[in-house]
Amino acid sequence: MSVRLTAVVGTVAGSQPSGFWTHALEAPVLDWPGVFLAAVFLVYVAAAGLYLAGTQPRRTRGWWICAGVHAGGAVALPLAGDLLTFFILWELVTLGAVGVLWLEPGAPRMVRAYLPVQLVAAAALMGAIGMHVAAGGTLAITGEGLIGGAGLALLAVAIKAAVFPFHVWLVNTYPQSRPATAVWLSAFGTKVGVFALLRLLPDSGLELAGAIVAVVAVIYALSRRTLRGFLSFHIVSQVGFMIAGIAALSGAGVPGGVYHVGNHIVYKGLLFMVAAVLIERRGSENMYLLRQGESTASPKPAQRRDVLLLVAAAVGALSISGVPPFNGWVSKSLIKDAVEWPATYYLLIAGSAGTAASFTKFIWLGFVSSVVPDPLRRLSKRRSGRGRGKDSSAERAGSVEIAAGPEGSESAESAGSAGSAGSAGSAGSAVAEPAGRPGGDIARVGLVRGLAMGALSLLCLLMGLQPSWFLPPAAEEFEATVAAAVSGLWPVLLGVGFFFLLYGRCVPALERLPSGEGVARGAIAGFRRAIRAARELHNGDLRRQLGWAFAGLAAGWVLLLVFV
Amino acid sequence: MRTGWALLFSVALVGCGIVTLIAGVDLDTHGAIFDYAHHSVQHTGAVNVVSAVLFDYRGLDTLGEATGVLATGLVVAVLAPKARTSMLSVRLSLVVLYGVALVLPFVSVLGFAVILFGHVSPGGGFTGGVVLASTAVFFAVVYTVGGQQSYVLPMDTQKRIENAAIAAFLLVGFGGLVTGGAFLANAATGIPLGEPGSLLSAGLIPLLNLVAGMKVGVGLAIVVVCLFSE
Amino acid sequence: MAGLGDSLLMQQLPSLLVAVPLSFVPLLYFLEKVGVPARGAALAGMGLCLLLSFLPWVEGTELPISASPGGWGGLLGIELLLDGRARLFLPVISAGVFVSALFGTRWSQRWPLSFYTLVFLLFTGANGLLLTNDLFNAFVFVEIAGIATHALVAFRGDGDGLESAFKYLMAAAVGGILILWGIVLVFTATGTLWIPLAAERLADAPPVFVAGAAVLLASGIALKGGLVPMHAWKADGLAGAPSAVAALLSGPILTALFGFGLRILYGLFGGFPVMEGASAVTGGVEGSFGVLGSAGEVRELLRGMVFVVAVSSIVAGHVMALAQSRMKRMLAYSSIAHMGYIVVGVGAGGEAALAAALTHAITHAFMKVGWFFVCGELRRTRGTDRIAAARGAFREAPWLGGAAILFSMSLVGIPPAAGFGSKWVLVLESANAGAWGGAVAIAAGGALALPYYLRIVVRGFEPGRPRAATPVPWDSSESPSCPEPAAELAAELPEGAPPHDTTGALGVRAVAILVCAALILGGFAGYGLLFSEAFSVATELVGSVL
């Protein structure tokens, strides 16, 4: 059934309806992935809205409008029944995010990182749809995907979902915004991209690629120092899982992948909320300084609230790591069962292990100690590397500053945005910055924020314990057997073991990982140079202007005469 | 633009032109053009076919170009500061002054004659208008003394004539529309065409000739005199 | 409205559409002599012309309406033909001129009579260009419109405006000569200036002649319209123009020029053959391009040239627009890019693509006019059109900011604004027709375009004002390097003329801007209407040529 909007308009005009709308608007597609995802988005909108309501400073009306457009587009997009609506909603998601970022402190930098690539994605999507139509496809979303323009669609999806080589926009925006803003943004953009993969390219066969992304991104995540940089890379990694699931060829892959999308929205949102509270309370975003800040700035932390925060953080960490009763376990098991190639399977295991290791680090550094356990180093006692408990905080901060990769130095550039390693380091002390620093968020109503986090924690548990409520009935039932629990648990144990035994050893190597920033900078510089050259060509000389005109005329004429 | 490039482009374009012309060497255009000469007398009553084409068959073109001159005069008058001239402050000898004074009336009469007989003899509104404009230019050049611009007619009157001419042209046009069923209609309005070759023939063409002559004469005079006064 | 279709009014509508705007030229003069203010009379006249331009849309009108001044028909005299294409564009031109004149009240305060006279001349030229079915008459009208336009550009009389006007005039004059050369070749080959007859006879003309005529006419139109590589004068020509004039230039004039180009392409040369895959009911069009090469390779060459021109216009326009620091120049370059979009649609062939091109021409006219108005408002409050000076302007006038956002969205092609629809169809149709380069360029064009509009919008909403933000008198030059005779000009100011406009006329300008905004929003809502009309018009156009 298509909504014939023009029929009405056309009757008024007394003309035949044709063209633009008639074959464009289709009824919404109400299949399981769409409805499930829209529902999860909706629940998350409620939870994150609650969280933001408990946050100071209050967002302006313009901010809320942009955020609403962003989220609203994301909620409606899974239900889109035709490519036109799909594209419009995709644009709305992008534009809403741009608006939100513009209204953040330190906006120009973030928008510069965000906007150009997103525009390329939008253009690629438009081109892909054009090629699809040209190849004889209709605008309706049928579930068979595009029949033309797969390459362009893949580019659009890769950018929107922040698949590994195109992830730079993500790790340069979410960690730079205010903590509570990141809570709002983290849920929608990339998930829309993953969903587009399902809708546009269901037969992409990217199973292995997804798994590789999952592993590579987790390695980068392990190397991050800032809390939200760390979480952002985990988004990339989890997107790898989702892609592997959706692209997996056997039956349970798609439900697994989509379920993972939903789960990820919930637990990653929860983790960003925890991160926001931690940053606000500890006054620093450097993971190594979280405990330090607490001890000096607030000598007597409210223990009870900290315990609650720990519970929320633990739920999130356990979920994302795939520990049995939580939701990540269900979806990861589904995905692992669905993948075809052994290589993919073991890569996903490795990804899970890495996730577990990094979230052990998260819990450890956030709530237990500021020192990374490093048994090997403690044995040798030869080097006093960074992150050692005996160093003074100033020294550590200095070494953080020196060793800060691109991430750290950029944070230093954007002084005034949320607390960063660089600014703490350059201050020469690890004393927490005042809680009300510009650009930060502080709790207005702790209870409301607690409520939001509690709701998401419960949802994590519920989605893990009762997957059949959420999964489509037609899909293969997930069985919570002991075997499944074990298969979910052993990579986690592997990861935890890795963290306690080897992580301290690996940190220096990890932090030297190359980043994609150079490529982006080179591209921008090249573009600037091209523009400068173009300006040189247009030097305002009237004779040159006429000369080009005559040259064009002569060239065209000669060419024509040669052929005639 | 470097000389070499300029040479290249102009030679290339001329070469294209040569090729085109060689291809069209045996074209017989004349046979294809509508034979106005053998129909215009019946159609319009004008003996001068060029006038017939200008003011009857293709009257819209003429109206259009007349307004073009109006626009030009308008802009030049706006851009040029009025009543100040450095260029014309040269004192001319007495011979020139008297000589011009002697010639000017004849030139004016010639201009009017060319306009009025435009439909029966070579000439027409444009030609005569240019002659008239030349009288104004002569006058401005010769009788401007001490940088103080002098006009045959005051500037305001010139503008009034210009606008009145356009209005008259349009009125003829609308009159044709109402009575003859087409904008700028001539014979179709029922106006007697008269005997070809006589002064009062060709319907409305003499009137349009006069109007266009006034228009062009005044318009060009405004333009040229304003440019002088810069 | 019964009987209207047969009335003299309707039969002679094409003549009236040319004659009525023209008759206001002397009328304004004499009315002012008797004390009627030129502005009121002019706006009333434009309202009348706007009404006239909507007459062809009255139910029961049979198109095409053919009228011939003098009643001689096309063979002997000049034929004015009001076909579907003209019906589509006439209201666009009239509305564009009307709102521009509303907005141009600032100019009308100094020389109201001259300003409105020139606007009416431009109006005449644009209408005539759209309606005429005669080659030489088209040249006359294109020159009238050109003279009126660059006269308006030079109107301010300061150095920058004059430089713009001179460059504009040289380019336009050379473009006119190229068009005239093309006309001469066609006339030499066919012996007639009447387009349908010329098209008929051109089929037997030597191919070399047809090629030359096609190239010359196309180059002339491209030079006037500003397509790469003939675009270089355009930004220079617009940069010194007052905003209302720049709007006139980018809206009505470009639209009329596009209409003329279509008439030449489809009326004289039979149009491009429809490409494989393009949705066309009529099948291949065999026009005079058929003379050029029956093997088809020449046509493909022609089409290739068109696409090269279009794609390079899109790229060059957007890239250069990105590099600008002044709004008017930026908008001028953006116009170049949008002309490229339109040409892609024309070159792709097929009715849907052509219809998309037509609708894009319409939406482009309104969104560009609207943006120039915003630019003019900024220049009024800030004294300059530098983008850096826009800081805080939208904060002070949020309605202006809202309109700017809307226009930008439309120009970039973001959904709730009208520009999206035409761009969408252009992408789909040109991809459909196999014009991959064009489709990708249009799709990518938005990615290039958004940053430079966003820059202004964001700058406008930033808090604070730029340094030296005092509004300056409108006739003072910004250029320190020109020893400007501002004092000289000021001395000539008529008694009682305010040094710069006061807020009294703000309402009128706001109305002008909001009208454009409403048209753009409504254009999206009514896209079905607009598009289906354009579609049927294109069908008719292609069909009538066959």
Added chain:
Amino acid sequence: MGAIIMTTVLGLTGIAIYGLLTRRHLIRLVICFNVLEIAVLLAIVYAGFVEGGQAPIVGGAEAAYVSALPHAVALTAIVIAASSTALMLAYVVRIYRTRGSVRIERVRRWRG
């Protein structure tokens, strides 16, 4: 006859285009534009030429006339070209007043 006129037309065109592209003096540009225009006008008038034809003033006797249409068209084109030229000259004069010179470098403030 035809060859001579066409050679003239092409020669004038070539000279005008070359001049437009190389001259630095604005008045010379205006002159070049006029030369270009004159070349076209010559071509227009020649289009209606007929060997041995009379001027199109219809006399009593039947005779061959050159076609009147190109003449009328050329007249119109001349007036339009004159308008353009007048405007160009007005601008040049004005540019001289404001910029102090009529070299083409003086109209290069808008660029980039």
